[in-house]
Amino acid sequence: xxxxxxxxxxxxxxxIEPKTHVEDDPRQSVISSSQPTIDHRxxxxxxxxxxxxxxxxxxxxxxxxxPIESVRATVSMNDDKxxxxxxxxxWVLSTLTTVFGAALSQYYYFTTMPMTVSVFIAxxxxxxxxxxxxxxxxxxxxxxxxxxFTLNPGPFNxxxxxxxxxxxxxxxxxPYAIHAISAQRLFFSHDFGHVANLLFLLSSQCLGFGLAGxxxxxLVETPQMVWPSTLVNVAFLNTLxxxxxxxxxxxxxxxxxxxxxxAVFVWELxxxxxxxxxxxxTILCYFNNTDPKFVTLGSGFQGLGxxxxxxxxxxxxxxxLMATPWWAxxxxxxxxxxxxxxxxPIVYYSNLWNTQNYNIISTIEYDSTGAVYNLSRIINKAxxxxxxxxxxxxxxxxxxxxxxxTFACGFIAITSCFTHMFLWHGTDIWRKxxxxxxxxxxxxxxxxxxxxxxxxxxxxxxxAAESDTWARNQETLEQDACVHVLLMKAYPKVPxxxxxxxxxxSLTMAMMFAILWSTGLPFWGVIVAVLLSLVTILPVGIIQAxxxxxxxxxxxxxxxxxxxxxxxxxxxxxxxxYSYWAxxxxxxxxxxxxxxxxxxxxxxxxxLAQLYGTVLSSLVMYLVMxxxxxxxxxxxxxxxxxxxxxxxxxxxxxxxxxxxxGPSRIFGTTSPYxxxxxxxxxxxxxxxxxxxLNRKFPNSSFPWRSVNIPLIFLGASLTSQLAKNYLVxxxxxxxxxxxxxxxYRHHLWRKYNYVxxxxxxxxxxxxxxLVFLLTNGFFTSIQFPVWAxxxxxxxxxxxxxxxxx
Numbered sequence: 001x002x003x004x005x006x007x008x009x010x011x012x013x014x015x016i017e018p019k020t021h022v023e024d025d026p027r028q029s030v031i032s033s034s035q036p037t038i039d040h041r042x043x044x045x046x047x048x049x050x051x052x053x054x055x056x057x058x059x060x061x062x063x064x065x066x067p068i069e070s071v072r073a074t075v076s077m078n079d080d081k082x083x084x085x086x087x088x089x090x091w092v093l094s095t096l097t098t099v100f101g102a103a104l105s106q107y108y109y110f111t112t113m114p115m116t117v118s119v120f121i122a123x124x125x126x127x128x129x130x131x132x133x134x135x136x137x138x139x140x141x142x143x144x145x146x147x148x149f150t151l152n153p154g155p156f157n158x159x160x161x162x163x164x165x166x167x168x169x170x171x172x173x174x175p176y177a178i179h180a181i182s183a184q185r186l187f188f189s190h191d192f193g194h195v196a197n198l199l200f201l202l203s204s205q206c207l208g209f210g211l212a213g214x215x216x217x218x219l220v221e222t223p224q225m226v227w228p229s230t231l232v233n234v235a236f237l238n239t240l241x242x243x244x245x246x247x248x249x250x251x252x253x254x255x256x257x258x259x260x261x262x263a264v265f266v267w268e269l270x271x272x273x274x275x276x277x278x279x280x281x282t283i284l285c286y287f288n289n290t291d292p293k294f295v296t297l298g299s300g301f302q303g304l305g306x307x308x309x310x311x312x313x314x315x316x317x318x319x320x321l322m323a324t325p326w327w328a329x330x331x332x333x334x335x336x337x338x339x340x341x342x343x344x345p346i347v348y349y350s351n352l353w354n355t356q357n358y359n360i361i362s363t364i365e366y367d368s369t370g371a372v373y374n375l376s377r378i379i380n381k382a383x384x385x386x387x388x389x390x391x392x393x394x395x396x397x398x399x400x401x402x403x404x405x406t407f408a409c410g411f412i413a414i415t416s417c418f419t420h421m422f423l424w425h426g427t428d429i430w431r432k433x434x435x436x437x438x439x440x441x442x443x444x445x446x447x448x449x450x451x452x453x454x455x456x457x458x459x460x461x462x463x464a465a466e467s468d469t470w471a472r473n474q475e476t477l478e479q480d481a482c483v484h485v486l487l488m489k490a491y492p493k494v495p496x497x498x499x500x501x502x503x504x505x506s507l508t509m510a511m512m513f514a515i516l517w518s519t520g521l522p523f524w525g526v527i528v529a530v531l532l533s534l535v536t537i538l539p540v541g542i543i544q545a546x547x548x549x550x551x552x553x554x555x556x557x558x559x560x561x562x563x564x565x566x567x568x569x570x571x572x573x574x575x576x577x578y579s580y581w582a583x584x585x586x587x588x589x590x591x592x593x594x595x596x597x598x599x600x601x602x603x604x605x606x607x608l609a610q611l612y613g614t615v616l617s618s619l620v621m622y623l624v625m626x627x628x629x630x631x632x633x634x635x636x637x638x639x640x641x642x643x644x645x646x647x648x649x650x651x652x653x654x655x656x657x658x659x660x661x662g663p664s665r666i667f668g669t670t671s672p673y674x675x676x677x678x679x680x681x682x683x684x685x686x687x688x689x690x691x692x693l694n695r696k697f698p699n700s701s702f703p704w705r706s707v708n709i710p711l712i713f714l715g716a717s718l719t720s721q722l723a724k725n726y727l728v729x730x731x732x733x734x735x736x737x738x739x740x741x742x743x744y745r746h747h748l749w750r751k752y753n754y755v756x757x758x759x760x761x762x763x764x765x766x767x768x769x770l771v772f773l774l775t776n777g778f779f780t781s782i783q784f785p786v787w788a789x790x791x792x793x794x795x796x797x798x799x800x801x802x803x804x805x
Contacts, residue, residue: 066482067223070325071598073750074231076238079487079600083157086605088142088149089133090160094167096129097122098613101171102620109174110182110628110636112644113776120236120762121769122168123161127240130156130164158241162599165233166592166606167613171620174647176581177201178621180573182648183655185629186637188384188570194626196517201622203509204577205614208533208585209607210503212593213496215537215586216603217436218429220593223482225545227594228323234598235754236762253755260759261766264313268767271312273775275789277797279315280725283307285798295798296360297345302798303360304340305724313764315726316733320548322757326738328547331708333731335715339409340724343716347401353672355401363403363720365657367395375656379569385520386567386660396671397661402720408679409717410555414536415683417551417710421539423691429538484597491602498607510578520571525564529578532557537586543710544587545594551714554580562658572659573651585614642776683713 065072101117108115137152177200185191192200219225239257271278284298284307300308310316321329348360357370365373378391421429507530514521536553544550554576561575589610596606629636635643657666667677687709694704742749774782784790791797 066484068226070228070231070323070754071223071226071484074234074238074754075484075598077483077487079490081490081600083159084153085159085163085601086608087153087160088137088151089130089156090163090167090609092133093126093129094164094609094613095616097126097164097168098171098616099620101168102617103624105171105174106178106621106624107628108772108776109178109625109647110632110645111642111776112639112646113642113772114646115769115772116172116174117769118761118765119165119169119172119233120758120765122172123165123236123240124762124766126164126168127156127161130161158237159599159601161241162233162237162595162601163605163609165237166595166609167616169588169592170610170613171617175201175205175618175621176577176584177204178625179647179651180577180655181622182625182629182645183573183652184570186633186645186648187652189381190384192513192517192519196513198619198622199509199513200574200577201618202615203506203513204581205585205618206502206611207506207510207530207578208582208587209589209611209614210499210501210506211530211534211537211582211586212589213494213499214534215541215590216494216593218432218538219541219545219590220597221482221485222432223485224428225542225594227545227591228325228548229320230591230595230598231754232320232323232757232761233595236758237599239755239758253752256752257755257759260756261763264760264763265767268312268314268764269771271310272314272768272771273784276795277789277791278311280305280723280796281309281311282796282798283309285796289797290799292799295800296348299796299798300723300725301796302800303724304344305727306341308725308728310725310729313760314768315723316730317761317764319726319730319734320757321730321733322737322753322760324548324734324738325546326734326742327703327706328549328708328711329730329734329738330706331711332547332549332715333727333734335409335712336719336727337731338712339405339716340719340727343405344402347405352401353398353404358400360400361402361720361724362400364399365653366398368398369395373397373657375653375660378660379656384570386569388567391661397657397666399673404673404676406717406720407555408676409713411676411679412683412686413551413710413713413717414553414556415680416686416713417539417543419684419687420708420710421542423687425542484600487600488597488603491600492604494603494607498604502611514574519574520565520568521574525571525575526578528560528564529557529575530582532560532579533582533586537583540583541587541590545590547708547711549711549714550584550587551710552580553583558654558658559663562663565659566662566664567660569655569659573655576655683709 065077066075101122105116134152134154134156139150139152141148141150181197181201191197235253236257239253242252242254280300282295282298282300284294288294296303297306298308299305300310319329319332324332344360348355358364358366367373373395377394378386380387507526510526511523513519514526515523532553536556540551540553557576557579558572560579561572565571565575589607592606592610593603595601596603632643634640636645636648639645639649663677665671667674690704690707690709693700697704737749737753741753783792786792
């Protein structure tokens with residue numbers, strides 16, 4: 001192991017082994033009658049004084065494991081602090097995977113088939129490279145800029161592999177500012193320039209990181225905040241680094257992973273290359289392929305997707321079906337099903353808002369003649385602002401009832417999550433905040449008190465005042481205690497000053513961009529955007545941390561921005577970027593912190609890795625974006641194959657609709673959609689009756705407590721952004737794995753569920769990337785021959801559904 005102290009950690013830590021208990025019973029969580037045993041097998045590498053913390057006054061039993069079943073099934077309680085994290089291998093491999101992923105993703109961003117390189121691909125690629133570097137690099141000490149590090153600190157370990165994934169994950173999504181900058185350069189009249197664009201890009205990317213420290217204790221150290229998607233990554237990493245094999249008596253996790261990985265890799269060749277008909281099997285179209293009504297109701301791409309089935313796992317990855325609890329899936333997909341299969345057929349065939357003039361799932365804005373709304377007719381090209389006289393003489397904006405109702409559902413989802421938080425989590429949040437405050441006060445009074453204590457205290461001798469403080473929390477200790485939080489106390493936390501510095505620098509850059517350039521966004525607009533993010537992080541974060549679904553506030557940002565900066569599309573989209581993306585990046589960092597907790601990685605390492613990956617990927621994406629726009633601007637504006645401006649075009653349209661036309665006209669007194677604005681207030685009220693029903697009938701056979709209004713309406717609102725081929729397949733997979741197998745074959749679920757999810761995701765994404773590069777590559781474009789299962793112009797083989805069908 002490395003003995004240096006610059007780029008790797010070499011401290012020792014405690015390892016606690018669990019006692020045997022009934023894992024099938026979720027009530028068996030953190031309390032046991034016996035003392036924990038200390039794992040002495042790592043001798044010199046294991047130290048610490050945490051063996052006495054589980055017995056405060058001799059009355060508390062021993063802490064064994066996490067109170068959460070899915071965490072107990074996936075996350076190890078052992079920790080070897082001697083494993084280095086930010087090694088020479090980390091810097092090399094994280095840089096390579098981040099640069100490769102960012103460059104490839106951004107290049108194809110401007111094509112007809114955009115794609116991103118997922119974190120699973122980055123981790124799969126880095127694994128053999130890391131093993132090879134550990135085997136062949138010399139164990140030589142290098143001095144650089146006053147620091148010492150070794151080229152090869154030992155075997156390639158799971159912690160540095162996880163940190164590589166944290167850094168590379170920044171390249172697995174498109175920064176929101178990239179949409180805005182691309183739209184500004186392609187469709188608006190002037191470009192702010194490279195300096196301004198970089199200030200905008202980097203400030204919007206990092207602003208949310210400065211807010212993450214405020215919510216660390218509530219959203220990371222609270223055991224009930226599971227962040228289910230991280231468990232798949234934990235299983236994936238632990239499986240790759242597993243060293244125990246038993247080929248005779250039992251199937252190991254590693255054997256299962258590679259077997260499923262290979263099988264799904266081969267299978268994915270069919271829906272993505274050989275037989276695309278498997279992507280969307282339209283049952284109703286097979287009954288009648290010529291009747292437009294069957295297409296309108298049954299097609300997954302042209303209609304509502306009723307009874308449509310997909311056999312392509314790539315369309316289901318985004319839902320994390322084997323990591324998301326069944327109650328969450330039932331709410332989310334239940335909302336989608338009710339909206340698509342019940343509400344929309346009634347609305348469409350009753351011709352609400354003349355919706356039969358448009359395609360049933362249209363998300364396009366129209367004018368009074370039924371033509372696509374011509375944005376160029378209302379914008380002053382010299383100022384990029386609305387021309388009021390042209391707007392008044394042109395037309396109001398008209399949209400399909402489908403599109404309008406998804407907005408309404410989005411309004412309800414956002415506001416209902418506040419009420420949901422206060423009703424179901426308000427008491428816990430208040431208790432937690434009081435506990436944090438009391439610990440902070442106590443740490444100022446008690447001499448030499450550790451300032452990073454929260455859930456557990458390591459002192460065994462207490463004053464009377466301290467004993468009284470702890471006695472008040474006896475009844476809530478069990479639900480707060482978690483061995484993983486305890487083990488992480490061996491590592492120093494991120495200082496508040498680090499968060500403050502990131503926030504201050506990012507906010508200063510944002511202010512400079514807004515004030516020094518003619519953006520139309522005043523300094524107070526940036527402040528309001530940050531405050532909007534700050535207010536929404538906790539309710540949105542609780543939903544994501546427990547239900548594995550994020551409620552985006554982009555609709556809220558657009559509406560507020562449209563009201564505040566009426567007639568100014570540029571200022572409106574800048575407000576949206578800063579408010580929405582600060583929330584997104586904050587939750588992204590909190591997700592990484594939770595992964596770090598599960599993998600026992602120091603929080604400071606996680607923050608540095610996330611920050612490095614974010615800045616590096618942003619710069620690479622900006623360079624690639626600049627190159628493509630400089631060389632192919634005309635083709636991008638005209639969408640000349642293979643070039644296309646899909647995301648910038650969507651962003652431009654949204655900014656003009658909400659910024660130029662504005663919500664005051666879209667939901668104004670003369671608008672047919674004026675009643676939808678009341679959905680903001682409806683969202684605040686809807687969770688209340690279900691909460692009261694649960695209080696009134698706590699033992700009811702119907703699980704009122706499981707009714708989650710934010711998830712139901714989120715599932716309905718997101719149907720406008722998704723193909724409709726996912727619903728049946730998602731319900732089958734989710735119900736089978738998270739209900740049937742979980743309940744009736746629990747031992748199999750515990751051992752294989754998350755490993756199976758990781759194998760399906762990584763095998764599918766590896767195959768999709770390969771097929772994509774072969775069919776849309778730089779130097780080659782291989783196409784499979786046309787046959788019954790591969791119709792290039794109509795994969796579903798359904799007739800085209802005309803408006804009004």
